[in-house]
Amino acid sequence: MNSAQWNTLLKVINGEQLKERPIGFIIDSPWLPGWYNTSALDYFSDASLWFDSNMKAINEFPDVMFLPGFWSEFGMCTEPSAFGSKLVWSETSHPHPAKILEGSAALAALKKPNVSTDGLLPLTLKRLSIYDKKIKEAGHMTRFAVSRGPLNIASFLFGTTELMLAMAMTPDDVKKGLETITDFITDWIELQMKTIKDIDGIFILDDIIGFLGDDDFKTFVLPYMKKIYGSFNVSVKFLHNDAAGLVCAPYLNEIGINLFNFSFNHSFDEMKKLTNNKVTLLGNLPPRDVLAAGSEDDIRAGVKEMMGSVNDHSGIIWSCGGGMPPEVSTQNINAFIKAVKEY
Numbered sequence: 001m002n003s004a005q006w007n008t009l010l011k012v013i014n015g016e017q018l019k020e021r022p023i024g025f026i027i028d029s030p031w032l033p034g035w036y037n038t039s040a041l042d043y044f045s046d047a048s049l050w051f052d053s054n055m056k057a058i059n060e061f062p063d064v065m066f067l068p069g070f071w072s073e074f075g076m077c078t079e080p081s082a083f084g085s086k087l088v089w090s091e092t093s094h095p096h097p098a099k100i101l102e103g104s105a106a107l108a109a110l111k112k113p114n115v116s117t118d119g120l121l122p123l124t125l126k127r128l129s130i131y132d133k134k135i136k137e138a139g140h141m142t143r144f145a146v147s148r149g150p151l152n153i154a155s156f157l158f159g160t161t162e163l164m165l166a167m168a169m170t171p172d173d174v175k176k177g178l179e180t181i182t183d184f185i186t187d188w189i190e191l192q193m194k195t196i197k198d199i200d201g202i203f204i205l206d207d208i209i210g211f212l213g214d215d216d217f218k219t220f221v222l223p224y225m226k227k228i229y230g231s232f233n234v235s236v237k238f239l240h241n242d243a244a245g246l247v248c249a250p251y252l253n254e255i256g257i258n259l260f261n262f263s264f265n266h267s268f269d270e271m272k273k274l275t276n277n278k279v280t281l282l283g284n285l286p287p288r289d290v291l292a293a294g295s296e297d298d299i300r301a302g303v304k305e306m307m308g309s310v311n312d313h314s315g316i317i318w319s320c321g322g323g324m325p326p327e328v329s330t331q332n333i334n335a336f337i338k339a340v341k342e343y
Contacts, residue, residue: 001069013280024065026323039091068144068203072128079148080156081119101158104170107177115188145192149206150181150224182224186231201236210243229256242322249274264321268310284321291320292328296335303339
């Protein structure tokens with residue numbers, strides 16, 4: 001992200017009305033390798049491909065803020081690897097971590113990893129620090145520390161169904177496990193911030209929070225998210241949850257979140273009401289069915305419907321309701337940009 005884009009992001013978050021309509025997308029390994037015409041495994045194993053594909057996206061679409069920008073990651077494997085998950089790799093598909101915990105007592109007994117030495121974390125951060133000079137030479141800076149959220153990590157280690165059952169049957173075990181994972185996340189973000197001095201934002205991704213009701217959210221999400229976001233004095237506190245987002249929306253401001261990427265199933269008006277219009281919203285065109293699979297006419301119609309659905313365009317960054325999905329073409333992204341500009 002260059003300085004002008006970062007300043008635009010801060011202005012939107014601070015409630016300023018802009019002449020230009022801001023456009024932003026979350027991009028990472030589900031989209032970049034295919035768009036760059038390389039395999040997923042090559043993308044993860046060759047740092048130059050990672051850098052070059054990000055640079056191509058930035059140069060191809062200069063009017064777009066790409067978030068978090070030069071995201072150094074190994075798919076969903078990054079954080080679970082530090083806890084010892086088996087990692088399964090493929091040339092053609094996203095890697096995934098295998099669960100390693102049996103029984104909620106094992107979740108409660110989790111030991112906090114060393115973020116400086118364990119799993120893929122040192123490789124993730126080393127790749128970013130090695131390329132920091134090149135990123136700056138290209139006119140950009142690394143602005144975000146990134147991590148999957150507590151429930152997301154717990155679900156990979158323990159299993160999603162098992163985690164949901166344990167919340168009901170052995171809640172104390174779950175809370176102990178989440179405390180350990182939360183402390184790990186704060187350590188991980190802190191290390192990223194110490195290593196890359198330009199970071200002024202944190203980005204947490206956790207879809208599992210959308211599976212909970214209000215009472216469970218307050219028990220198993222609210223205290224842990226407040227600790228993570230409250231531990232860092234940064235300008236942007238960003239959350240991605242493109243599962244059901246209505247349960248978390250009323251609590252975002254209390255947590256400290258000021259930027260939220262949410263599901264296309266929810267309207268801007270709905271989200272503005274639930275957040276008291278205090279949180280900048282990133283969304284909400286259907287990512288798979290319209291942005292990826294739709295025609296240029298479908299995208300123009302979708303953007304018109306999206307932008308016409310809300311009267312107050314302040315505090316909105318126009319995007320899709322989730323991260324950039326696989327197989328979104330250059331033509332479709334350009335159609336989105338043109339439709340937003342011409343609305």
